[in-house]
Amino acid sequence: MDTEGTHDAQHTAPQPPDGAHRPEPAVPRPAAPPTPPAAAPHTPPPPAAPPTVPAMPAAPPGTAPGGPAAAEPPVLKWLRTPRPAAAPGIWTYGHRPRAAQEPDRVPGRQLISGAVISFLCGWLLWSLLINSYLGGYWLWPLLLLTPESWRTAGGNQMAYVWATYIYYGLVLALLAVVFGRMGRWPELVRRFLGFFGRFRDRAPAAPKPHPAADRAQWPDLRAHGAPDAADKLTDEARAGRMNDVDVARIERAWRSVRSGKNSLASFTDTVLRHGAAACAHPSGRRDLPRRTAHHDLLAHQVRIGTAADHHRNPYQHRGTGCALDPGVLGTSLLAVGPAGSGKTTRVVKPVVESMCLQALAGQAAVIVVGPAGSDLGPDDAFDVVVRVGRPDPDCDLDLYGGTTDPDEAAGILAEALVGDLAGQLPGGDSRRAATTLAQLLGPFRAAHDRFPTVPELRELLDGAPRAMSALRTALQDAGADTLLRELDARARQSERPGDVGVLLADRIALLDRPAFAAFFDPTGGTRQVSLRALDHPLRVRIELPERGHAEASRILARLVLAQFTECAVARGDRSLFACLVLDEAAHTITAEALRGLQRLRSANAGAVLTLRSLDDVPDALRGTLLGTVGCRMAFAGVTTWDGARFAEVWGKEWVETRDVTDRQIIAEGAAMKAFHIFRHLVTGKAATAKAVTVRTVERERWSASDLANSVPPGHAVLSVTSVAGEHAPPVLVDLRA
Structure with missing residues (x-):
């Protein structure tokens, strides 16, 4: 129950010699909840007071510091905040849905003139009434409701005077309401003074919900036979010992109980013993060292900005928060923009942080790939950091993706080595390269029970007589004579002109460099990370040696992408959301990679x-790439050529346009001519009449010119599609808000 059976990682921990110091495993493995430091000196205990949720809003306006609302732990308010259903890509925490269409907006000058005219009309009517110019008929309700004795001599005339004042006040209020509605006084005040607007937008203090509907009371646990666990968790939250990661992690553990994967008794016992630290991530972490974005782990969302109040944005999106979650990232996201436009800091880093938090909650596994030195999060936010090309590495990358199938390993490696040159290969794809590699990997594994190292593979691809002879002898000694035919076929093909083995040897030579001598070792001498462990909540960051080894970095990026698309689909347990973040994916997009991306949506x-x-x-793949991904993002500064591709994939929409034509008025008569001359002298314009033509036309949602020239700095145009098929139109997002 403590690990839900999902925290077992493979081929990730080195085996130090007996008696040597065993470092803390940096990847998930079977582990009980964190124990006190004395019992586990190398496992950091959970913090005594978990950090609060940065995304939680401040106390309601008007709450005095130190009052009841201020004393309540923020996690309780976070749990009770409503999250209404919304279109994909909208930040749902405290969201207030807006109308689908913008209400009719009266021009400012017309609004002021109408208010003034209605006020004057109301004042005129009041003057006529109060001065009895219209007779005393309007006083009959007063006469009807007051006794006649009040109006006679010797009666209670003071009471009649007060009744008259009250009646006048009611009539005046009625006139103000009637003429105020006619003159749109409330809208005038909201628009130009802002008082009503502020009071309208101010969120009233939400009443404390009923215990049966209060998420802070864990009602689902109480309703299904775990009241003791619910009481324990409620006490932990009230005492401030619980954070949002704890809530999300325990809710996932409870879902595993409801699905029948774990027992109710085991769950209850774990919660009673460990409280908010129950079912903890095997690393012992319950939060990240620091956060830079706003997260809502109940909705699995991370906020990346706010939809601008722009006329090109749909009215229901204007001013709303924009967020990403596994529901839309499951269709994959492509972000295009020049250097410095904010792709890494405004989008990639928040997504990485969100995936790491969800991994700590047992909901996701994340693989982050980027150039060395890129700011993708601190080292202690990850279980494993692979720094390819750095001396004395702590962890290595499995070149063959953790598979034992030579054909599968050959296909993945061929995609990494020559996937970008598939159009130049015989047959137009990398299948010939995969066949060539399989002819060597299969016999080598049969002879040595492992795959070759990079130098060994390079020698075999070069057809070195010594290496080929040694492999043939090893096969004969192992009794695998049937695989000798593979070597014979490879020998015959190597003699043909244009053999793909020469190209493969040249490409693998890029990894056979002194800087990579300590990497890609399949002999078991290094601690390797395998993407076969994507069914565990892993947090892995891979740094590529972009400087000095640009081509090798591209090969490794294609290798990780190929391994991810293969391993994510082949998982037996797909309950975790597997996310690959590839910062700077230049020269990694191939036809095979696009086919792999298409399969991720269902996995x-x-x-x-x-x-x-x-x-x-490649030009032939640009349209296919934009069609494959469901989320597309164009940043400020894209070229018109890139903008044209986005405009094409976003399509067109029907809009209403107004054409205004000015027609000069021909005066008839001397008086009218004199008036027109006077008007021209005063205004400087001739007297004209306007003709308005309203048409419905089809227009691009965002044209190539708009994307290249009208997107402000710090903004991007984002469209999202959910795994369920819901989609949102492209929205201009302020990434700084």
């Missing part, structure tokens, strides 16, 4: 890719 997995320009993708 509860997705990828986040960034590009500086679509020119980094």
Whole structure:
């Protein structure tokens, strides 16, 4: 129950010699909830007071510091805040749905003139009434409701005077209401003074919900036979010992109980013993060291900005928060923009932070790939950091993706080595390269029970007589004579002109460099990370040696992308959302990679890719790439060529346009001519009449010129599609808000 059976990682921990110091495992493995430091000196205990949720809003306006609302732990208010259903991509925490269409807006000058005219009319009517110019008929309700003795001599005339004042006040209030509605006084005050607007937008203090509907009371646990666990968790939340990660993690553990994967007794016992730290991530972490974005782990969302109040945005999106979650990232996200436009800091980093938090909650596994030195989060936010090309590495990358199938390993490796040159290969794809590699990997594994190292594979691809002879002898000694035919076929093909083995040897030589000597070791001497462990809540960051080894970095990026698309689909347990974040995906998009991205949607997995320009993708694949991903993002500064591709995929919409034509008025008569001359002298314009033509036309949602020239700095145009098929139109997002 403590691990839900999902925290077992494979091929991730080195085996130090007996008696040597065993470092804390940096990847998930079977582990009980964190124990006190004395019992586990190398496992950091959970903090005594978990950090609060940064995304939680401040106390309601008007609450005095130290009052009842201020004393309540923020996690309780976070749990009770409503999250109404909304279109994909909208931040639902405290969201207030807006109308689908913008209400008719009266022009400011017309609003002021109408208010003034209605006020004058009301004042005129009041003057006529109060001065009895219209007779005393309007006083009959007063005469009807007051006794006649009040109006006679010797009666209670003071009471009649007060009744008269009250009646006058009611009539005056009625006139103000009637003429105020006619003159739109409330709208005038809201628009120009803002008083009513502020009071309207101010969120009233939400009443404390009924215990049966209060998420802070854990009603689902109480309703299904775990009241003791619910009481324990409620006490933990009230005492401030619980944060949002704890809530999300325990809710996932409870869902595993409801689905029958774990027993109710085991869950209850774990919660009673460990409280908010129950079912903790095997790393012992219950939060990230620091957060830079706003997260809502109940909705699995991370906020990346606010939809601008722009006429090109649909009215229901204007001013709302924009967020990403596994429901939309499952269709994959492509972000295109020049360097410095904010792709990494405004989008990639918040998504990585969100995936790491969800991994701590047992809901996701994340693989982050980027150039060395890129700011994708601190090292202690990850279980494993692989720094390819750095001396004395702590962790290594499995070149063959953790598979034992030579054909599968050959296909993945061929995609990494020559996937970008598939159009130049015989047959137009990398299948010939995969066949060539399989002819060597299969016999080598049969002879040595492992795959070859990079130097060994390079020698075999070069057809070195010594290496081929040694492999043939090893096969004969192992009794695998049937695989000798593979070597014979490889020998015959190597003699043909244009053999793909020469190209493969040249490409693998890029990884056979002194900087990579300590990496890609399949002999078991290094601690390797395998993407076969995507069914565990892993947090892995891979740094590529972009400087000095640009081509090798591209090969490794294609390798990770190929391994991810293969392993994510092949998972037996798809309950975790698997996310690959590839910062700077230039020269990694191939036809095979696009086919792999298409399969992720049904495997509860997705990828986040960034590009500086679509020119980094082969021209034949640019349209396919934009059609494959469900979420598209164009940043400020894209070229018109890139903008044209986005405009094409976003399509057109029907809009209402108004054409205004000015027609000069021909005066008839001397008086009218004199009036027109006077008006021209005063206004400087001739007297004209306006003719308005309203038409419905089809127009691009965002044209190439608009994307290239009208997107302000710090903004981007984002469209999202959910895994369920819901989609939202492209929205201009202020990433700084």
